Amino acid sequence: MTDEPKDRPASPVISVMLIVPDAGAAASWYGTALGATELWNLGGVVGLEIAGAPFFLHEVNPDNPAETSPGRAGVTSARVELFTDDPDRIVERAVAAGATAGSAIEDRSAPWGTHRQGGFTDPFGHKWSVGDRSPLSRL
DSSP states (O other): OOOSOTTSOOOOOOOOEEEESOHHHHHHHHHHHHOOEEEEEOSSEEEEEETTEEEEEEEOOTTOTTSOOHHHHTOOOOEEEEEOSOHHHHHHHHHHTTOEEOSOOEEEEETTEEEEEEEEEOTTSOEEEEEOSGGGTTO
């Protein structure tokens, strides 16, 4: 039970829905590569989470060309950010599972100090940046 007053609105949650060719295959890959666990599965739409952070998969709908996968579009316009205690391990695990390595994990200078970050592109064309939790230190 929470101590928050009942009339206080819940804090908003922002998540991402990734368009993929096959939601089942993608859910399996994210489980293997990133340790994602399934919240629910509606067939073509799957809810997943990584350490409590939800994200969703949606299969390409041929009747809606405005929502397509990066593989079909040939480009992606968003990057998924994953903050973790061990970015090196996450990127290594993703690449071992079939992701394409992106920028190498390295220490980068940031206004709050050093930020360790690198990335990969998943097999479905989505770009991921993986870094330590330092950008969240002010939250």
